[in-house]
Amino acid sequence: MSWLYLGIAVVFEVIVGISASRAQGFTKPWWTIGTLVSGAIATFFLGLALLTFDVGVGYAIWTSVAGVGIVVVGALFLDQKLGWRKGLGIAIVIGGVIGLQLSGAA
Secondary structure, three states, X not given: OHHHHHHHHHHHHHHHHHHHHHOOOOOOHXXXXXXXXXXXXXXXXXXXXXXXXXXXXXXXXXXXXXXXXXXXXHHHHOOOOOOHHHHHHHHHHHXXXXXXXXXXXX
């Protein structure tokens, strides 16, 4: 169940990243509310996942996978460029997450 909680936390953290960029320095009220609400939901589910995961490993996986998700969503839907350097960075992050999992994280 902790993986499900972590997955939900990642999805809402991706929403945080996209909403925060759309909030334009928190000058757009609806995007600001979306940022805050999705951030609260992401944190809530991360907290549930951390009942099982080691805090360092769970938090690292959460932020890493969410960061990759934000880059991918930005490239697919927000006309942001995804060059080879970003692709290499994503590959390195994914390798790190796999390494954490192989360490016996949860």
